[in-house]
Amino acid sequence: MCGPFIRNYQYNVIKNQADSVLRAIRTVGDPKVLESVRLTAIAKVEELFPDVRDSRKTMLDSIANLKTAEDFHTYIQALEPYMLEFPRITEKQIQKLFPKNKKLKLPDLEQTDWRYVTYLSWTDISTNKMFLVYHNGEQFVGVEGRFTVTNKKSYCFACNRFEELVLFSAISKKKPAQSLPDYYKSVGNYICMHGHNCNKNITGLAPLEAFIGSVLG
Structure with missing residues (x-):
């Protein structure tokens, strides 16, 4: 039996593609268009796992066989035992x-539930600070900054979904050569107020890793 190999953000992509197949089944009458949707779903899922060639590929490719809402739930539930947990971190x-x-x-x-975590984030209202913890494949990294409630919904830079946001601003640790001792640069972006929602939506790592890199160097 194969061990876990699906990261949270990959799981979210698969769910989105399965949903697109189910939605097409319900709304598209042209068999050729429906077949195109199925093939696109397979291609997008296979892009996530270019090195998977065994029974796991067969399991993932069965996304093309979805016909009912029950099929959708069965397919998604079958993937859950194969989800990789976010590396456990202690206090x-x-x-x-x-x-x-x-x-x-x-x-x-x-x-x-560490299976559904791409990054950890939380706020401390008493200090008006937000904290973010990510594992870059080698070690844990942490970003600390101020947060400002926006009181509106817009698109999060990390998950690109329409959610309640805060403006997260952190002091960059990168300094230009020969910079003055009091030099500092603030790096800010709009991110989900609730990390749980962001982790449910996130489908890629590049924006998050770019932001972390702009702060930590």
Whole structure:
């Protein structure tokens, strides 16, 4: 039996493609158009796993066989045992990422389902700060910054979905050569107020990794 290999953001892409197939079945009358939707779904899923050639590929490609809502749920549920968990992180590890925060508010790790996590984020209303933790494949990295509630919905830079946002601003650690001692640069972007929603929607890593890179260097 194959072990877990599907990351959260990949799982979200697969769900979106399965939903597009189901939606086409319900609304498209032209068999050729429907077949095109099915082939597109297979192609987008296969792009996520270019090295998968065994029984896992057969399982993923069965997205083309969806015909009913029940098929959709069965397909998605069958993928869940193959989801990779976000690397487990302890409270001490989080504290080491933010050493200057002696009274750091911590997220509820016990209630976290790590399968559905691409990154951790939480806010501390008392200090008006947001914290973000990501694993770059080698180690955990942390970004700390101020957050400003926007009181409106718009598109999140990380998941590109229409959600309630905050403006997240962090001080970049990158400094130009021969910069003055008091030089600083703030890097900001609009991100989901609720990290849970963002993790349910995120379908790619590039925007998130680019933002983290612009802060940490």
